[in-house]
Amino acid sequence: MLLAAVAVTALGQTLVFTLLPSLGRATGLAEMQVGLIISCSSLVFALASPVWGTLSESLGRKRVLVIGLSGYSLGTLMFSLVFDAGLHGWVSGTALVAGLVISRMLQAAIMAATPAAAAAYTADITTPEQRTRGMGRIGAANNLGTVVGPVSGGILAAVALVFPLYGVAIITGLMAVLMALFLPPSPHVPTERALSLGQTLRKGLSAYADPRLRDLLLTGVMLFMSFALIQQTLGFLFQDHFAMSPEGAARALGLTMMAAAITSLLGQLIVVQWLKAAPTVLIIMAIPAIGAGAVILWLADAQTIMSLAVLLIGLGLGFGMPAIMALASLRVSAEEQGRVAGLASACPALGFILGPLVGTGLYTLDHRWPYLLVMGLTVPLAYLAWRLVKNSG
Known part of the structure; x- marks a missing residue:
């Protein structure tokens, strides 16, 4: 049940990211406006x-x-209705952008509860020796949703571009009901003393200042910023470089992201679950995979080659994220797992704050510049990986 909830959330997120370039073009939005939608919601997330990770300590993992999931369902429905209004010409320009940004930010504020509570639940039911494999299963479930999301979105987009978003709202709503009815409670015993809203906010946000976690946080943010730079510009590149329609680009990008997720999933199953690689080894493997993918995207001129490059990037991300979540969990006590799980779950969102805006901004100057930046990011990532290995050894 826990892994299904993670998979459904990933399905919805990937589907939205896959459709956004095409939906943006179809409603007359500029590339930077599409990037703004993702960046603002990522900041809130x-x-x-x-x-939310801190709240799971007192409310319980299951309730959070x-x-x-409930907030994700309602937020997606709101986001879909605004886009539908834009496609029908009922709202446009600044009003459309504002409606999309606000609805997505409201959604992000609630849906942030799911990944944080899922990671904390996993920490509750695994020993330190099992932690990397447990977080790897979370990553595998995330990748499974990422596989299904793009291909289903590409197929359903043939009916109508916004149609897949309504499907996400229904699926996540049903999953919330199933979780409430059938998920066993976590073995974690909620704290009896409930914190005030101000105390909860201070305690949760203080995780960003924790010196034990700074290197992991920075590594995770840079990994996901690299991915965001590519994901949020590739759909535009397919439309501009290969003269695809918005619907065709959505299908092509969906298939590319699905293939990347499959590669990431296989890498996690073989390297994390079967070979039981250490977290630091996973980080070391992640960086050259992402760097090689960026180099190929910079040089390639064929859609097939570009898609193969994204496979490498997906593989690197599949290695990196479980490692960061496991290392963060192992550095703190049992009483801090919720807060730290929330911080680790925020890494993708932090990467997507700057990634879409910077990526789409660079794209307007030159279609390949976002991938040049990803190549540059591998240098500080390599230094951080060296520090992680040194400190763990």
Whole structure:
């Protein structure tokens, strides 16, 4: 049940990211406006994630999971209705952008509960020796949703571009009901003393200042910023470089992201679950994979080659994220797992704050510049990986 909730959340997120370039073009939005939608919602998600992780200490993991899925369902419905209004010409320009940004930010504020509580639940039911494999299963479930999301979105987009978003709202709503009815409670015993809202906010957000976690946080943010730079510009590149329609680009990007998720999933199953690689080894393997993918995207001129490059990047991300979540969990006590799970879950959102805006901004100057920046990011990532290995050894 826990892994299904993670998979459904990933399905919805990936589907939205796959459709956004095409939906943006179809409603007359500029590339930077599409990037703004993702960046604003990612900022809210990043702030809310450690707060929800902290709340899971007192409310319980299961309750927070159900809240997150319910909020995701309602938020997606709101986001879909605004886009539908834009496609029909009922709202446009600044009003459309404002409606999309606000609805997505409201959604992000609640849906941030799900990944944080899922990671904390996993920490509750695994020993330190099992932690990397446990977080790897969370990553595998995330990748499974990422596999299904793009291909289903590409197929359903043939009916109508916004149609897949309504499907996400229904699926996540049903998952919230199933979780409430059938998920066993976590073995974690909720704290009896409930914190005030101000105390909860301070305790949750203080995770960002924890010196034990700074290197991991920075590594995770840079990994996901690299991915965001690519994901949020590739759909535009397919439309501009290969003269695809918005619907065709959505299908092509969906298939590319699905293939990347499959590669990431296989890498996690083989390297994390079967070979039981250490977290630091996973980090070391992640960086050259992402760097090689960026180099190929910079040089390639064929859609097939570009898609193969994204496979490498997906593989690197599949290695990196479980490692960061496991290392963060192992550095703190049992009483801090919720807060730290929220911080680790915020890494993707933090990467997507700057990634889409910077990526789409660079794209307007030159279509390949976002991938040049990803190549540059591998240098500080390599230094951080060296520090992680040194400090663990």
